[in-house]
Amino acid sequence: MNYISLSDYLKSKYGTKVYKLSLSTGCTCPNRDGTISYGGCIFCSEGGSGDFAATGMDLDEQIAYAREKVDAKIPAKIPANERKYIAYFQSFTNTYGDEAYLMDLFKRVLDYPEIVGLSIGTRPDCLSDEMIDFLGNLNKDKEFWVELGLQTIHESTAKLINRGYELPVFEDAYKRLTNAGLKVVVHVILGLPGESDDDIIETVKYLAKLNPTLFGIKLQLLHVLKGTKLAEMYEENPFRIYELDEYCEIVGRCLMALPKETIIHRLTGDGPKKLLIAPLWSGNKKLVMNTMRSYIAKL
Numbered sequence: 079m080n081y082i083s084l085s086d087y088l089k090s091k092y093g094t095k096v097y098k099l100s101l102s103t104g105c106t107c108p109n110r111d112g113t114i115s116y117g118g119c120i121f122c123s124e125g126g127s128g129d130f131a132a133t134g135m136d137l138d139e140q141i142a143y144a145r146e147k148v149d150a151k152i153p154a155k156i157p158a159n160e161r162k163y164i165a166y167f168q169s170f171t172n173t174y175g176d177e178a179y180l181m182d183l184f185k186r187v188l189d190y191p192e193i194v195g196l197s198i199g200t201r202p203d204c205l206s207d208e209m210i211d212f213l214g215n216l217n218k219d220k221e222f223w224v225e226l227g228l229q230t231i232h233e234s235t236a237k238l239i240n241r242g243y244e245l246p247v248f249e250d251a252y253k254r255l256t257n258a259g260l261k262v263v264v265h266v267i268l269g270l271p272g273e274s275d276d277d278i279i280e281t282v283k284y285l286a287k288l289n290p291t292l293f294g295i296k297l298q299l300l301h302v303l304k305g306t307k308l309a310e311m312y313e314e315n316p317f318r319i320y321e322l323d324e325y326c327e328i329v330g331r332c333l334m335a336l337p338k339e340t341i342i343h344r345l346t347g348d349g350p351k352k353l354l355i356a357p358l359w360s361g362n363k364k365l366v367m368n369t370m371r372s373y374i375a376k377l
């Protein structure tokens with residue numbers, strides 16, 4: 079079966095591969111600082127469930143640092159002045175903080191000519207009308223979207239993982255974001271404790287019916303990471319963890335349930351290897367991606 083991956087989407091839009099720069103707003107999260115809870119979501123690692131980003135630097139320094147790391151992997155035949163990037167604010171809750179500061183940061187990041195887009199990861203209960211209005215009026219020549227960590231539509235699982243908000247909060251945020259013309263990407267975790275494959279498909283089918291159509295989705299394999307509440311639960315009472323072939327199967331079912339135009343931002347997700355407890359097969363990213371792609375191609 080065919081699906082639109084984020085890299086294909088960006089390549090067709092910009093005519094070249096677009097690379098990700100992991101940046102930090104310096105925000106924390108209300109589910110970790112005591113506003114909602116101190117524990118955070120049970121799967122959330124110390125880094126705030128995001129990719130590594132430099133902290134304690136100003137924006138110029140962060141971009142230079144992230145570019146240095148990314149550029150080391152870009153083929154030399156692509157000249158430095160032709161490279162394109164997406165700024166990723168993924169860790170923690172990136173609209174939870176001083177709004178004037180955050181708005182200025184998001185605006186400034188889009189002023190860098192080499193940055194063609196912006197991704198802001200946040201919680202649906204941390205989006206004020208002012209912030210949505212601001213984001214809705216940002217530079218429309220550039221690509222940007224807001225990412226929401228929904229993980230599941232099932233309230234019992236949401237409680238178990240200590241997500242800290244209920245489904246109507248997501249629905250309200252989705253409505254307000256899309257009314258402002260913003261693109262939304264939703265994160266779903268596959269393999270949460272107590273959820274069957276059918277429960278996961280219910281979540282995906284719910285997302286497939288959203289109006290307007292969901293712009294993007296991140297399908298993420300549940301990783302059990304050291305130092306998390308989930309790791310304690312797993313050690314005390316091991317729950318089912320997907321094998322690679324089972325994971326391919328559930329991802330295939332999710333893709334089939336989604337609208338063709340929804341962009342697949344992720345099929346699995348990376349847990350930092352040094353923190354990974356399970357599933358260990360997920361540490362071999364090349365094997366995982368090759369196996370998944372060949373499985374999906376046969377669907």
Ligand code: SF4
Nearest residue numbers: 107118119122127170
């Ligand atoms: S909302 Fe995000 S940053 Fe906050 S605890 Fe949950 S996963 Fe971690």
